[in-house]
Amino acid sequence: MATRLDHSLPTTGRVGERGLLRLGAALGLVGWTGTAILARLDAPAAGHLALGWWTLPVAGMVYAIGRHAANPVRFSTPLFGWGVLNGTATTVTLWAVAVDAPTGTIPLVWLADLALGYAWTAVALGRAGQPGRTRGYATAALACAVAVGLGYTGVTGGDVGGYPVVATLHVVPLALDARGLGRRRA
Secondary structure (H helix, E strand, O other): OOOHHHHHOOOOOOEOHHHHHHHHHHHHHHHHHHHHHHHHHOOOOHHHHHHHHHHHHHHHHHHHHHHHEOHHHHOOHHHHHHHHHHHHHHHHHHHHHHOOOOOOHHHHHHHHHHHHHHHHHHHHHHHOOOHHHHHHHHHHHHHHHHHHHHHHOOOOOOOOOHHHHHHHHHHHHHHHHHHOOOOOOO
16 A cells, blocks of 8 residues: 555665665765865865765765655655755855855865764664664764864864865765674674
8 A cells, every 4th residue: 555655755665775875975985086176176166166066966865865765764863864964064065165165164064064964873773773883873973073173173174185084984984884884783
């Protein structure tokens, strides 16, 4: 029996949790690598070009979630949290580009986004009885929080070197979780 949800927001259900994690890691790698390259060009329009660059990866992720993710994945607590956080970070990024905020602002925004998102995910997975994954995301949250602290003092965010840090902290935790590291019950 089909539900109202199935009629209003149909999905193929072909993309499960691991598939979405893999896609998020791949699109993050593409997006942040492109952003790092554009930032190094130091062109006046680099920020605007980077925003344009992100259009395709973001659209791809939204499409995959909306059209192909299984309902338990696309309506999960972690994904809800990431949606709110990423939407907020995107808004701040648009503002930062519009006002030509100091170099390093945008990497710090996204490191903070990752820290909060991984912490949110760790709590949700802890409540779901997945201690291995909880530890993995808690560790990722801590690493991001440390990177925010270092960025604040100019180590990661003081120049465009912050983007490779963001890329690493975006991609590695998702890729490890997609591979199943930490999925065994401890």
